[in-house]
Amino acid sequence: MTLQLILLIGFCGAIITYFAGKILPVLREIFAVAISLLLVGMIVYAYGRYSQEIAQFGFLNFKIVFTLNRLSWLFAIIISSLSALSIIFSLSYMKGKERQDFFYMMMLFVSTSMLGIVFSGTFLQLFIFWEIMSWSTFLLISYSKGKAVKAGLKYITMSIIGSMAMLVAVISLYLKFGTLEISVISQNIDIASLRYLSCIFGLLFLGFGVKAAVVPLHTWLPDAHSEAPSPFSAILSGILIKMGIYGFILMMYMVVGIKIFMTLGVGWMKFHYVFAWLGVISILIPSFIAILQNDAKRLLAWSSVGQIGYIIVGISMGTGLGFLGGTFHIFSHAVFKGLLFLTIASVEYRTRTRDLDQLGGLIKKMPITFLGGLIGVMGLIGIPLTNGFISKWLIYKSLFESNRMFLLLFSLIGTWAAILYGYKILHNVFLGQLPEKYRNMKREPVFMQIPIIILSLTVILSGIFPGIILKLINNIAFSFGLESLNVNMWGVVSETGTLNIRNIFFGILAAIALVSIIFYSAKRSWKVSQDDNYAAGAFVPVEKYNYTVEFYAPLYKMIRKYLKDVIDIFYCWIAGLVDALCNGIRKIYTGDIGTYVGYILFFLAFLIIIYLRG
C-alpha cells in the first residue's frame, strides 16, 4: 500500500494545500513543506522494500500496478528531496507574489506525478502520470506571465506531440503483448521482431526525448527553464528532464534489455549509435550556445541541454560503466543544477534581475549563495571532489573502453565550454565590482540558505564518497544483467584505470593545508575596499568599473554566427506554416449560404459517385 499511499498523499496534499492557503497563508506553507518532507520520509522508509502492488481498481480493462525497484527508488528519492528543498526555498522566494496557493499546489502536483511515473508498473500509468506532469508543468511554466506565456505554449506544443507519439507506442505495445505490465512485457520481449521494436523506439524517442530535451527536441527548454519561476526551474532542470531519461533507461535496460537494444536500428544505423551521437551534439552545441547567453537562467538552461547529453551518451554505451556514469550523472546533475538554479533564484530575489550584464560583486552581500554557486559550478565543470567529476570520469572511461574516441573528444570539449560559461556566471554575478545600487542589499533569507547549504554539501560529499550512490547504481546495473563493477567507497577499481578519490581527496587536502600554512605564516595583508584598485593611473568611473558585458567578446565574435538554433528556427517556420494553413482553411466557410448549399449538394453527389465507382 505504501506506494499508493505516497501518491495519494501527494495529490491530496496538493489540493489540501491549495484550500489551506485560502484559509490562512501560513497554513499553506506549513502544509506544503510538511507534505513534501513526508514524501521524502516515506520514500526513505520504502528503501529496500522493493515490491509490486496491484491496485484494487482498474482503468478501463487495464490492470494498475505500482512497482518499486532500485531504479525507481533512486529516482524517487532524488525527486522527492529536490522538490522538498525547492518548496522550502519557495517559502522565501514566493513571498509577496500572487497566486501562491496555486504555485504550491502545482509544485506538489508535479513532483507527485513524477513519483507516479517512477512507481508505474504499467505503461498506461506511465502515460497517465506523464500527461499529468506535462500539463501541471505547463501551468507552472506560464506562471510568470509575460514572456513565460510563449515559452509555456512552446513547451506544451512539443510536449503534446511527444505524448501522442508515446500513446501510439504504448497502445501498439498493448496490442502486441496483450498487456501493459512492464514486467510481463520484458519477459516476453522475444516475441517482438527487431523491426517492430525499432519502430516503438522511434516513437518513444519522440515521447521521452521531448521531455529529456535531446537535441532535435530541445527547443522548448531554454525558454521554459528561463521563464519558469526559479524554484520550479530547479525542479524542471533537476528532475523533470530526467523523467525522459528514466523512460529511456526503462525501455533500454529493463523492457527490451540492453543486448537486444544494441542490435536495434535500421541497417547499419544502429539506434544506440544515433542516440550516442545525438547525445554528443547535445553536449557540444548547446554548451557553446550557453557561453553566449546573458540571462543567467537561460545560460543554465542551455547548460542543462548539454548535461543531459552526457547522461545520454553514458547510458547509450550499453556497458556497466556507461550506465554507472550516466545514472550517476542523473543524480549529480539534479543536485548541482538544482543548486545553481536556486542560487540564481536567490540572487534574483534580492536584485530583481538575472541579467549577467547588470550584476557583479554580490559575494560581499550573499556569501552563502556565492558558495553555493561556486560549488555548483565546480560540480558542473567536474572539478575533482565534486560529484560532477565522478560521473564525468565514469562516462569518459566508458567511452574510452567502448572505443568511441570521437564521442569522447566532443564530450571533453563540451566540458571546456562548461568552464567558460560556468566561470562567466560566477564572475558576472558574484565577482568583480559591486554596483552602487546593491550596496545596501540585505543577505539572503534563511529559507534560501538552508536548501543551498544542503545541496552544496551533497555535491561535495557525494564527490568525496561516491561509493554510497555508486553501490546502489551498481546493484541496479547488476539487476539489468550488466557486468558488475568493483565499486568501493572511494570509486571504481578496474584494470585499465582506477578511480580513487581517496588519494585525490587527501592530496588536495594536504596541498591546501600546506599552502595555507605558508600563506598564513607570511605577513598579514591589508584589507582594502573594492574601489581601491590599481588602474595604472587612469581614472575610471565607478559604474563602468566592471568587466561583465560581452565577457568573452572575441570568442563571441568568432562563434556567434555559427551558433544559431537552426532547429528552433525550423520548428518556428513549420509552426508559422501550420498557422497560415489553419488560417487559410477556415476561409472555406465563406459566409455565403449559396456556397454552403453547394457543399451539401456536392457531398451528396460525392457519396453517389463513390457508390457508382464501386
Add this chain to the structure above:
Amino acid sequence: MDFLYHNIHFIGAFGLMFIGLYMIAVKKNLIKKIIGLGFVETGINLFLIIIGYIKNGTAPIFSKAGLDPARMVDPVPQALVLTAIVINVAILALALGLAIRLYGHYKTLNVEKIRGLKW
C-alpha cells in the same frame, strides 16, 4: 416515349425538386431561396404520393363497401405527406419570419451581402 408516359409523374416530382435545389443553390435573393425550399418540399411530397399510388386506385377506406382492397392506394404515404406538409408550413413560416428580421438588420435580402458570420 413509353418510358416518359409511365414515369412522367416521377419526372415531374424530381423536376420540381431540381428546380428547387437550383434556386436554393444559385439564387441570390433570400426569398427566392426560401421559395426554392418550398419547391423541393413539394417535389418530395409529390414523390411520396406517387409511391403509394396505384393506377385507377380507390381511396383506402375499408369501412366503405364496394372498394376492392387490392385496388386501394397505399394510405401510409398520404399520412406521411400530411405530416410533411405541416412540417413544411412550419419551416417556411419560420424562414420567412427570419427573412423579415434579417431584412430589418441588413436592409437587403441579397445573401452575398449577408455575410456577417464567416470563417
Add this chain to the structure above:
Amino acid sequence: MVSTVWQNPVLLIVVPLGLAFFTPIIGLIRKELVKYIPILGMLFNLTLSLFLLPKVLDNPIIVSLSGWKPPFAINLFVGPVGILFSILISLVGLLTAIYGINYIKKGAVEKYHMLFLLLLTGATGIVLTGDIFNLFVFFEILCISSYALVAYNQDKNGIEAATKYLIQGSLGSAFILLGIGFLYGLFGTLNMADIARNITTVDSPALFIAMALFITGFGVEAAIFPLNAWLPDAHSSAPSTISAILSGIAIHIGIYAIFRVLYTLFGFNSIFTVLAVIGIVTLLIGEMSAFRQENIKRVLAYSSMGQMGLIIFALSIGTVDGISGGLFQIITHTLSKSLLFLCVGYMVYSTNSMELSSLNGLGKRMPLISLLFTIGVFSLIGLPPFIGFPSKLSIILAGLKTGETLFLILIVLMLLATVIEGVYFFRIIQILYFKEPDKEERFKTPFTLLFPVIILGLLIVAIGIYPGLLQEILDRSAEIFWDKLSYIKIVFGG
C-alpha cells in the same frame, strides 16, 4: 413488459411534450413559474431514465403505441443506447434549465422554455423511436425548435445564423424525407426492424441512394465535414444555454440518427471506410479552423465540429470497441462541451464580449468558473485524469486493434489534430490565467449558474479517474447498437 404506468418509457417523450404545450398556458397565469417547468420535466426524465437503465441493459424494452404489434404500429425501441442518450439529454437539459433560471431574462421567456422542452423532446424521441418516419418527425421537432432558439436573442448574428441554419437544415430534412420515400417505395414499411429484415432481399441503386440521402440529411445536423457550415455560426450566435444544448446534444443526435440508420438498416458495408475518412477530415478541418479564431464561442463551436469528426471516426471503425469508444467520446463531449459553453456563457455575460482578449486574466476575477473551464478544456484535449482521456484512449485502441494501415494513418492524423486542438486550448488557458486582467474586481456568480457547471465538472473528474463506472454500460450499449440481427429479433419478439 412494462409493469406500471410510471415506468413506461413513453413517458420520456410524453411528459416533456405535454409540459411544452402547457408552458405558454402557465405563462399566461404566472410568468415566473415558466422557468421551472423544464427543470421539472427533465428531472422526471432523468429519474425515469436512470431507473430504466439497469433494466434495459439486460433486455431492451419494446413499446408499441396504439396496441398493435410491430411492424404495423409505431414502436419505441428502448435499448441501452437510447436510455444512455436519454440520460445525457435529460442531464444536460436539467442542468441547462437550472442555468437558464437566471440566465434567460430578456425576450419571450415562456416561448424559450417551450422551445427548449420541445427540442429535448425531439431529441429523446429520436433516440427512442423504432420507426423511421417517426424519427423524421422528431428530428424536425428538434430542428425547428433549434432554428428558432438560435434566433432567440433576435440580434443580427442570431438571425443570420438561424436563417443559414434553417436553409441548410431543412434541405437536409428534405433529403431525409426523400430517402424515407425511397425506402418506403422499396419495402412498403416504415418500421426500421421490418426494413432491416428485408433489406437483403433488394439490390437496387435506390437503396444506396437512400443511404446517401440519409447520410447527407442527418449529416447536416451531425456536422459532417462539408455539411457543417451552419455550426460555427449557430453555436456562436445562440444564447449560451442553447449553444450548450446544441453542442452537447443536438449534433450527437444527428450522429445517432446516421448510425442508427446505417447500423440497423444497411448493416456494415464499405461506406464506413468512407465515413471514417470523412470523420478524420472533419476533425482536422474543425480543429484547424478553430486554431486562429479570436471569438471564444466560435473556437468552441469549431472544436465541436472537430469532436464530431472524432466520434464519426470512432463509430465508423466498425467494431464493438470502436462503437463503445465513440459512445464514450459522445459522453465526454456532451459533458465537456456543455460545461464549456455554460462557463463561456457566464464569461461573455459578464465581460460583454466574445473576443478572446476580453478573457484576459479572468482566472482571477472568476476563479471557480475558470477552474471548471480548465477542467472542461483538459478533458476535451484528452488529458488524464479527466474523462476525455479514457474515451480517446479507447478510440485509439479500437482503431489500432483493426490492424489496418488506413486506420493507422487516420489515427496519426487524428493525433495531429489533437495537437492542434491542444495548442489553441492551452492558449486560451493561458489567456485566462496568465494575462493581466483589465480590471481587478471580482464577479460574483449566482448559485444557479454555478451549480450546473460544478456538477458537470465533478462528473468529468469522477469518470476520468474511474472510467469503470461507464465501462459495462458502454460495452453493452455498443453491442446492441451494433447488432442488427438482435435488434430485429428483439423487436419481433424472438
Add this chain to the structure above:
Amino acid sequence: MIMIIEVVKIIVLPLIALIIGIFLMGLARMITARIHWRYGPPITQPLIDMVKFFDQRGISHGFIFDFGIILSLAGSIVLVLFIPFCKIAPLSNSGGLLVILYLMLITPLGIALSSGASGNPNASIGISRKFMLALGYEVPFILIILTIMKSYNSLSLIDIVNVQQAGTWSIISSLPLFLTGVAYFLILPAILGVRPFDMTTAPQEISSGPKVEYSGKYLALLSIEHALTLYIGLTLFVNLFLGGSANFILFFIKILIVFIIGLFINAVFPRFRIEQALKYLWGIPTLLALAGLILTMII
C-alpha cells in the same frame, strides 16, 4: 616502510618540481635576454624575487581573494604528484590521464576566482582571455591525450611511460604519434602561457591581467604556481612523447631541451591577439592532432 617512502616521495616531489621550475624561469629570462642582445638578470633572480615578495605586506580583497590563490597553488601541487618524475608518481594510479585533465582545471579556476574577486577590470579581462585561450589549446590538447590513450590503450600515465621505456619514444614510434607530438609542441607555449600566447598577462595592455591586484605573498605564491605550471607542462610532454626516464639526469636534460627549443620560438615572436591565437590553435595543431587520432583509430 613503504608508507614512509611514499610520504617522502609526496613531500619531495613538489620541492623538486619547484626547484626545476624556478631554475627554468631564471634560465628563460637569461636566454631571452641573450637572444635580444641584452645582458639580463642572473639566473637566481626569480628566487630572489620570491623571497622578497614573501617579506612584503600585500593587500587583500577578501576571503575568496585569498582562497583562490591557495586553491590554485594546491591544485598545481596535487597535479605534480600525478605526473611521473623519473617514474615517481605517488598518485598516478588514482584515475590516470582523465584526472590529470581535470586537475589541470583547478589552477586556472583558483586564479580566476581570486583575481575576479579583486574587482579590477583588468584582471577580469585577463581571466576572460585566459579561459578563451584555454578553450583554444584544450581542443588540440584533448585530441593529443586521446591519441596517446588510444595508442597505448591505457589511462595510466605510468603505464604509458613504462611501455615507452621498454620500446621506443612515442614521438618516433609511429606516424600518428609523431603528428600529435608535433602538435603538442606547437601548443606548448599556449599551455604554459608564454609568448606569443601571453595575452592573458599582457603587461602593456591590461597591466598584467590577473596579476594586477597581487602583491606581497600573493605574488610569491603566484610565482611558485607559475614555476610549477612550467614544470608540469614540460614533464607531461616528456612523459608522453619522449619516453620519460628513470634517470634523473636524462629526464632533466629532456626537459631542458624541450624548454630551450620552445624558448627560441618564444623570444622571437610578438604577442598574438586572442582571436589570432584561437585561429592558430584551432588550425594546424588541431588538424595535426586530429590526423593523429584518425590514423590511430584506423591502425
